[in-house]
Amino acid sequence: MPKTRLFLSAAALALTLASGFTSSAALAQGKVLKFVSWQKDERGVGDWWGSVIKEFEATHPGVKIEWTKVERGAxxxxxxxxxxxxxxxxxVHLASFEFQKFADNGWLDPLDGYIKDAKLDMKGWAGQDTCVWNKHTVCTMMLYFGNIFAYNEELLKKEGLEVPKTYAEFLAAARKLTKDLNGDGIVDQFGTGHETKGGGGQYLSEMMNYTLDAGGRWTNDAGKVTIDTPQMVEGLSRWKTVVKDSLTPRDLAAGEVRQMFADGKIALKSDGPWLWPIIQKGKAKDQIKLAMVPFNPPMGGSSNVLGIAADAPKENKKLVWDFIAIATSDKFQSSYATLGASPPPSPRADTSAASKDTPHFDLLVKATRGAAEAKVDRIPKGLELAFNEFAKMIMEESxxxxxxxxxxxxxxATMQKKAEALQKQ
Amino acid sequence: MSRSAFLDLARPSRRHWLGYLLLAPAVLLIGLIIVYPVFVSVDLSFQNVNIARLDQPRRPFTTLNYERLFASEDFWNACWVTFKLVTIVSFFCFLLGLSTALLVNNRFKGQALARLLVALPWAVPEVIAVVIFAWMFDSSFGLMNWVFIKLGLVDTTINWFSSPPASFAVVCVVMVWKGYPFVSIMMLAGLQSIPEDFYNAARVDGASAWQRLINITIPSLMPVLGVTLVLVMLWVFRDFSIIYVLTGGGPLKATQSLSIMTYEQAFGFFKMGYASAIGVITLIVCVIASRLMISRAPDNI
Structure with missing residues (x-):
């Protein structure tokens, strides 16, 4: 009996040790990196993220990426x-207008060391300057865009209108195209479309089509608020004209406006590269054509960034950098152009395949360059930390x-005063 | 005393311990879910903190958040908006709730269906109902503008969500639609508990329907009315999703209630200390309002 008990105890001990070793080995093999993004399931760019994950998992056996979608609104x-x-x-995947709060709290790991060690050349990388926070690079820019101009050719032809090339032509066309088609007292067709309900950030972007064309900027290069300039006043007047004269449908969110445009209820629309896939699903897809925006410079700016969580375990940080290195490699920047149908931020990306696949790709590149050369961004310098509050204030005053x-x-003048107060907070 | 005797919960002197033991999990859970966050919130409201982290050292004590709050026009505007909403929505919820309860309390063909229809808005998930209303009141293509124009009530479309009074009215309409079935169900339960003898005696005395309503129905419903009033007012006070989905608090803060302001400051502007101060004030106002209403209600509530 004692022998049996001894044997059983030894067997139990051996089993315990064996299972312990097995689970440790499994843990080492089964490392999981967490990746949260709002772009999962998005046609084009979502597929591109999927391809980056696939490549990472293939080159890092035993490491998996747990990719979770969280809606943009939340x-x-x-x-x-x-x-x-x-x-x-x-x-860490964040919008370029929200990463500053995270960086300011020390939640993003500086990438300078990784970039230096990997000898990653970020020269000419569109929008990368935005990622520098307190003299450290805390992220890599994943998209910098310029607005394109989409128009419903059939509606313009019906009215005998040419594609507008200036603000004055745009306004005249928008007025002529805004119509009550069946005489019931309700406008059924709008000249243009903007979001006038929802978040301050989108409202600000919509307004900037007009304020930039009028030569206005929220702040100058030194971060000083410049809203009370004659150029900004002119820009605000233009925005007031377009909205107050109901040349755009009122109280709709950006997605709803894009859908209306795709369905032929709006004639002219200035928007980012993401408008194209929506047009393709709309009722008026065959009537819609693209051109350069009738505004100079085009509205544009940085979109989203990739970084490493400062709280992540050290061994995970190295793996996350490997993930970023794949995403920023020439190969994947080139495939970004093809899959995402958007100009990638890397200047070394080969976009020839994208130019063949996407007929308007060169137009997107031209619009992006136009916005980048004019240093256009939605986030005004000097107001990065208070951007949400600033955008809300601008929306309310407008x-x-x-x-x-x-x-x-x-x-x-009121906006100027309030923006200066926000800077002093 | 032996150890087993000490733990003997069947002993008359230890019997109440069993009660405490059985209650303990619930009390602990409430403490964890409700009381602890309240304490954290109060603590945060006295710190100048933007994004709060529990593992960060506590910031110095300050009353700055409360000073800023009481000097803020936005805060007083939010209080006024909340007060208007609570008053108007509660009044119309009661009016509609009582009317529909009196209606479906009568016996008629299709009474069961009528009761179902009265209770239906309560069963519809809040966000779904709000999205449907948002489309109905859409300024460009909504049903309401079409109906108003066809009926000749207006010449041109109303920008429901660009006009402060119109957007406030829309929020009230949706809240009343969503809130009246609860009052109706409560009133119906109250009506069915009134003995029929009261009405028969009144009829014998020659009391009219109006007199029966004023002298029998309403006084008999008072206990239910009081509790329902407190619950409806608290619901309106704290409701977030209807306003957030419909208007987001705009335009020009016309529909910005205290709950919307708290959310905006915490998750829009990441000012969690300031947002906690608004939350604490909201809690205090809610407690005082409830206490006042309960203490003024009849003793049998």
Whole structure:
């Protein structure tokens, strides 16, 4: 009996040790990196992320990437909660207007060392300057875009209109194209379309089509607020005209406006490269053509960034950098152009295949270059940390201007004062 | 005393321990889910903190958030908007709820279907209902503008969400639509508990329908009315999704209630200390309002 007990104990010990070793080995083999993104399931760019993940997993046996989708509307809240709770994703994907808060809290690992060690040449990388926070590179820019101009050729032809090339031509065309088609007192067709409901960031982007063309900027290169300039006043007047004269449908979110345009209820639309896949699914896809925007410079800016969570374990950080290295490699920057149908930020990307596959690809590149050369960005320098508050303030004061029919000069002065106060916070 | 005797919960002197033991999990859970966050929130409201992290050292004590809050026009505007919403929505919820309850309390053909229809808005998920209403009130292609123009009530389309009074009215309509079935169900339960003898005696005395309503129905419903009023007011006070999905608090903060302001400051502007201060004030107002209503209600509530 004692012998049997001894044997059983030894067997149990051996089994325990064996299972312990097995699970340790499994743990080493089964490392999982967490990656949260709003672009999962997005046609084009979502497929590109999928290809990067596939390549990473193929070159890193035993390491898996857990890719989770969080809707854009809830993204900032979710990421804040994850970081604040000390459980951030290893691979950090953020919009370029929201990463500053995370960087300012020290939640993003500086990438300077990784970039130097990997000898990654970021020269000429579109929008990369935006990723420098407190003299450290905390992210890599994944998209910098320029707006393109989409127009419904059939609607323009019906009215005998040419494709507008200036703001004045655009305004005249938009007025002529805004119509009550069946005489029931309700406008059925709009000259143009902008989001006028929803978040401040999108509202600001819509307005900037006009303020940039008028020569206005929210801040100058030194970060000083420049809203009370004659150029900005002119830009605000243009925005007021377009919205107050109902040349755009009111109170719709950006997605709804894009769908209306794709269905032929809006004639002219300035938007980013993401408009094209929506047009392809719309009822008026055969009537819609693309051109350069009738505004100079085109609206554009940085879109989304990739970084490493400062709280991630050291061994994970190295793996995350490998992931970023794949995403920023020439091979995958070239495939970004093909799959995402957008100009990649890398100047070394081979976009010849994309130019063949996407007929308007050269136009996208031209628009992006136009915006980049004019240093256009949605995030005004000097107001990065208070961007959400700034955008909300601009939206509310613009709404006040339209609802209460205020003089744009007075509104610009109010905006200037409030923006300066935000900078001092 | 032996150890087993000490743990003997069947002993009369230890019997109440069993009660405490059985209650303990629930109390612990409530403490963890409700009481602890309240304490954290109060603590945060006295710190100048943007994005809060529990593992970070506590910032110095300050009353800056409250000073800023009481000096802020936006805060007083949010209080006013919340007060208007609570008053208007509660009033119309009661009016509609009581009317529909009186209606479906009568016996008629299709009574079961009528009761179902009255309760239906309560069963529809809030966000789905709000999205449908948002489309109905859409300024360019919505049903409401079409109906108003066809009926000749307006000459041109109303920009429902670009006009402060119109957007406030839309929020009230949706809240009343969503909230009245609860009042109706509560009132119906109350109506069915009133003895029929009261009405028969009143009829014998020659009381009219109006007199029966004023002198029998309403006084008998008072206990239910009081509790329902408190619950409806608290619901309106804290409701977030209807306003957030419909208007986001705009335009020009015309629909920005205290709950919307709290969310915006915390997750829009990442000012969690300031947002906690708004949350604490909201909690205090809710507690005082509930207490006042309960204490003024009849004793049998």
């Amino acid at each position: 993204y900032a809240d979710t990421m804040t909660t994850l970081f604040a709770g000390g459980k951030p994703p290893d691979i 709404q006040r201007m339209i609802i209460q029919d205020l003089d744009p000069k007075i509104v610009a």
